Amino acid sequence: MAHDELAHTMSSLMPQAQRELAELVAFRSVADPEQFPPSECEAAARWIVDTLRAEGFADVQALDTPDGTQSVYGLLPGPPNAPTVLLYAHYDVQPPLDEDAWDSPPFELTEREGRWYGRGAADCKGGLVMHLLALRALKAHGGVPVTVKVIVEGSEEQSTSGLEQYAEAHPELLTADAILIGDCGNFRAGQPTLVSCLRGATTVQVQVDTLEGNLHSGLFGGVAPDALAALIRVLDSVRGEDGSTTIDGLPAEASWEGLEYPEEDFVRDAKVLDGVELIGSGSVGDRLWARPAVTVLGIDCPPVVGATPSVQASARALVSLRVPPGMDSDTANEALTRHLESHVPWGAKVTVRKVGGGQPFQADVHSPAYASMAEAMRQAYDGTEMAVVGMGGSIPLCNTLATLYPKAEMLLFGLSEPEAQIHAVNESVSPDELERLSVAEALFLREYARQV
Template sequence: MQQTSPAAAITDAVAALMPRARRELAELVAFRSVADPLQFPASECAAAAEWIAAALRAEGFSDVALLDTPDGSQSVYGHLPGPAGAPTVLLYAHYDVQPPLDPADWTSPPFVLTERDGRWYGRGAADCKGGVLMHLLALRALREHGGVPVGVKVIVEGSEEQGTGGLERYAESHPELLAADAVVIGDTGNVRAGQPTVTAVLRGMVACRVRVDTLEGNLHSGAFGGAAPDALAALIRVLDSLTDQDGGPAVEGLDPAGTWAGTPYPEDAFRADARVLDGVRLVGSGEVADRVWARPSVTVLGIDCPPVVGATPSVQASARALVSLRVPPGVDAGEAGRLLAAHLRSRAPWGARVTVEPAGEGQAFRADTGSPAYGAMAEAMREAYDGASMAVVGQGGSIPLTSTLGGLYPRAEILLIGLSEPEARIHAVDESVSPDELARMSVAEARFLQRYAASARR
């Protein structure tokens, strides 16, 4: 009788667990856990945190706790002791989500997990409530086949999308809590469905609110337009100065010309992933990978101004915008924030008054891809993806806790994986997760834990 291989046994176990995973993901997606009480009740985040804490207790975790972090959010922590002498692995995800934008634009309700065309749709399905289920699936499959071979710590953050730094500051104040030999950050994704990927570089992030004031109050545009300084027009000029004629970064003091030495990102693949309209050119210069992984980029996330419907013929007295700046490893996020603020203040026309208020910050990160954990993950992914080799790429986004963990535990091996491949459309309308990716990545994580434990015993 032929014996089932360890990889096949884990694959079969995860497949049998998938119907339960879908039910649980539906429950988790139903919580409108946007970490902004101005948009959604704080009770939604609290309920999501309680759900995760209960799930960890059900899996035998001890010391399960809801951690009150300095930004007012809660993170969920749990510890599952491992066999004597086994290494400890920290598993990370977050339960807070981006706002759904306009629910009317969604094909199905954003907080109702809906299956369509082989994918599961809902806000947070991939980013990052699906990551929570990925960790649970891996651990459950291991329990059915020999047990979990390492000590496991789980931390599920409650304000990652806001970038307000609550968990980072909590970790810095409790440096022993998250100490581990290896860290698996379950909040990135494959370069495309079916291509296993680890992310080795994250850009840092700075966000700020900029306000321009020119008048004591709005004025009639017919009576005063032409001489009265328009704050909205001034703000537009300030924002336009953040990029050059090609749309590349132009924040004074930041190097706009970094290069990426790893896996390339073909322009045709990027255009398809980004859904760029025919005839519209990409912004910036150089290779696509340079622009999205190795250089700064600046984005205007929102502007407070009168909507077109209902607007009156007025010269605006004040206007406000939210600006995001991404910076590559080697650039301190705090210094980048100071450069951005100085740039915004210096570009105001007509003597307009400009105030800049910080709105979030996270440092960049670069991993050591030559570590034993990366070898174990490469083999685990090969098994989960039918022999496909693991790609190693960068990511333009930020996960602020990653650099904090790297600073606190410099000997820890940090790997970034997840479910946010391009079709997932995270942060956008109709976010979704591929159940096949969820199953395969859960198998990969489970096999990684087995392989990592074995390598530690040698």
């Protein structure tokens, strides 16, 4: 099977891929019952079950995981003595944020200026479609040469550990010789990339209480302790003057040794406004991939519209801490909790509660599978050599899989290049990236079957 033949077949499969991705994006599958009904996630899981069965998968199951969500599993038997490859994606998505700020409806796949827009188009419903494309192209040229397991998670974005707990309780289910995690992205569009490390994460909710109830600011303001002001002081304490993460007892001086990320490129990719400075010190790689990074995800307090002249009795925030490889997520959570508790002013009452998290991950970049994928990507991208970078995000399942299957080779790649704007308004996927990466995956599976 020549690369050109495979690429031609892949091209012919793209209209079907667009239709299927549109069906997937239409599910409002945010795994948070406080925002979206669980029926949306359940419907997405059923769609995946039906699709895998139609593709010839056996033993297809919607697994009920301990966090109350479902992950979909399927097995596609390969030739006798063929290696087993596990393909991973997730169907749950981030909330759309301000739906009115989208240029097209977030749950309606829309083609515009050469990209397909919709929540989950890149992260990570597109990752599932990528896996399906690779398998279909191989079937069109003699069949899939490996045994394939597919696992599609239902709560990756919430970091509630449902699939990790299920895998630990059923360690035989996801055993594989190689694992392809389709939930990362190229360094930029057109630059094939594997991700060598992921930051872990811990997320906490911090609540500050000062009064039995709100008070009139004219009668009591200036003396009565304001819970919102106290919370602001606490949140400000986790950053230094230059914006660096400064959490008591948490080291933040490590350096990144891999591919560098020029500041001017980061400014463009992040769409930083003119005149606004980047935060922190060290290189972009240091700050993004090698050091802890704290972010305030949200604050509960009265909105501007409808606010009354009151001293607030209570306020709370959701705080995320990204944890680099080499740092334990649980230890970082303890440091963050102690820091928040110790920096509350005026004797205010504070409660810190962990709501999610996962450990950082470091891949073996010298494995034979990496060499095979490098060659597959080089062919799929017309001679462009593969880059190896870190990623600031987290995929909690990776460490669980690495612990359960220490001999398995794990490769992280996917569709979330900078232009995709995952987790933001106007998320999109490049169909060209989808097509090329699907070709690369198919080439890898063919070559991996020969080597093992």
